Each structure stands twice: as C-alpha cells, then as structure tokens.
Amino acid sequence: MKTVLITGAGGNLGAACALHFAAKGWQVLAFVSPGKIPSTTLAHVRYVEADLLDEQNTSAVIEKLTGEFPVIDMAILTVGGFEAGGIDKADRAALRRMYALNFETAYHVARPLFTRMNQQVGGGRIVFIGARPALDASAGKGLVAYGLSKSLLFKLADYLNAGSDKVRSQVVVFNALDTPQNRKSMPKADRSTWVTPEAVAARLEIVVGENRNDAVIEVA
Numbered sequence: 413m414k415t416v417l418i419t420g421a422g423g424n425l426g427a428a429c430a431l432h433f434a435a436k437g438w439q440v441l442a443f444v445s446p447g448k449i450p451s452t453t454l455a456h457v458r459y460v461e462a463d464l465l466d467e468q469n470t471s472a473v474i475e476k477l478t479g480e481f482p483v484i485d486m487a488i489l490t491v492g493g494f495e496a497g498g499i500d501k502a503d504r505a506a507l508r509r510m511y512a513l514n515f516e517t518a519y520h521v522a523r524p525l526f527t528r529m530n531q532q533v534g535g536g537r538i539v540f541i542g543a544r545p546a547l548d549a550s551a552g553k554g555l556v557a558y559g560l561s562k563s564l565l566f567k568l569a570d571y572l573n574a575g576s577d578k579v580r581s582q583v584v585v586f587n588a589l590d591t592p593q594n595r596k597s598m599p600k601a602d603r604s605t606w607v608t609p610e611a612v613a614a615r616l617e618i619v620v621g622e623n624r625n626d627a628v629i630e631v632a
C-alpha cells in the first residue's frame with residue numbers, strides 16, 4: 413500500500429484528496445490544524461494534527477511518523493489562503509500573511525519530506541498548489557500578495573527538481589474551486605471554468621498513475 417501525506421485535509425481540496433486516495437487504496441496521512449481531528453473515522457486515513465506555520469512542530473510531527481510509516485511516497489500540500497488586492501493593498505502585513513499561509517506552510521512540510529524521500533528507495537513526489545495569478549500577470553496585478561506568495565512555490569519546485577532525480581516536485585494550477593465558500597462569496601460568477609475539488613483529486617491520481625512528470629499540472 414502506498415502512502416500519501418495530505419495537508420489541509422480538513423479543507424475543501426485536502427478533504428477531497430484524502431477521500432479519493434483512500435478510496436483508491438492509498439494509506440492517507442491527513443494533516444489537519446491542531447484541535448481539528450474529525451470525530452468520524454475513515455478506512456486508510458490517519459488524521460494528524462500539526463500547525464504548519466510552526467516549523468519545529470511540523471518537523472517533529474513528520475519525524476514521529478517515520479517509525480510507523482518509513483516510506484511516504486507522495487505529498488499533496490493544499491494549505492493556503494486568499495487575499496484580494498492590487499499593489500495598493502499589498503502592504504508588508506498583507507505580504508507576510510500570504511507568504512506565511514501559502515509558502516511557509518508548504519515549505520515546512522516539503523523540506524523534511526524532500527530529504528527523506530531523496531533517501532528512500534523509489535524516491536517520491538511532492539505536489540504544491542499554485543495559482544494562475546502567479547503565472548499570469550494580467551490576473552496577478554489585482555492579487556499581488558496572493559500571487560507573489562504562490563509564485564514562490566513554482567520556484568521551490570524548480571529548485572527541488574534541480575536537486576534530485578529521485579523526488580519529483582509539481583505544481584497544480586486551476587482557476588477556482590467549486591466550493592460552498594466560493595458559491596457564497598461570488599454568487600454571480602461564471603462557474604463554467606470552476607473545477608470541483610473531487611475533479612482535482614482525480615486528476616492528481618491520474619498524473620501519479622501515469623508517472624507523469626509535468627512541472628505544472630493544469631486542471632482548469
């Protein structure tokens with residue numbers, strides 16, 4: 413049985429990925445915020461509490477899992493958040509909030525995992541969740557703090573790929589997720605380009621199943 417570590421497993425995308433990969437026979441290490449372990453249990457899903465903004469806590473939690481799960485084949489790092497605003501709104505505080513939530517939470521997991529995957533037979537795969545505004549300046553100009561913070565994930569994946577031929581790092585990109593929160597906050601939006609969290613999860617499994625190495629996985 414292969415093992416996948418999924419962060420943000422209490423959120424829209426993370427929960428969908430946890431369900432999907434567990435249903436496909438993976439052992440899922442489902443990372444949630446401290447105090448957020450669900451009362452329900454799911455076969456093949458182990459919930460794990462960690463504050464991913466805290467580097468030491470995150471490393472310690474991953475280290476503790478090593479004994480029981482000596483091989484982690486894949487990680488899907490979904491924790492992240494959104495703030496709208498162009499350059500006028502992107503002050504230092506906004507930049508720091510977005511950097512912490514979108515970059516540090518991924519970095520704190522990817523760093524120890526990369527080292528570990530690089531040493532294990534068969535290597536591993538790390539999937540980051542990017543965003544179009546980080547790639548497309550016309551979309552990013554109104555989302556400066558968000559776009560800048562997500563852009564670092566693409567560069568991090570490049571660095572990791574340059575540093576290993578055993579660990580493959582990839583970034584997923586989509587327009588918007590079809591979630592209750594987005595439906596509520598954007599009631600009049602054209603939802604034709606939205607994608608469900610379940611569809612993203614299914615696409616990720618296909619990419620893994622085909623052992624695809626695309627640096628950027630475009631879902632919608």
Ligand SMILES: NC(=O)c1ccc[n+]([C@@H]2O[C@H](COP(=O)([O-])OP(=O)(O)OC[C@H]3O[C@@H](n4cnc5c(N)ncnc54)[C@H](OP(=O)(O)O)[C@@H]3O)[C@@H](O)[C@H]2O)c1
Pocket residue numbers: 419420421422423424425426443444445446448462463464465466490491492493494517541542543586587588589590591594
């Ligand atoms: N939603 C969209 O339309 C959209 C579009 C493009 C990209 N994305 C990206 O897709 C990803 C997933 O989005 P989503 O809608 O699934 O997000 P979400 O529902 O808000 O889920 C994010 C999860 O991260 C957890 N989290 C936040 N801070 C944490 C911390 N310090 N330690 C541990 N866990 C923490 C949250 O847990 P708690 O709330 O329990 O703390 C939550 O379960 C994000 O990276 C987002 O930027 C989303």
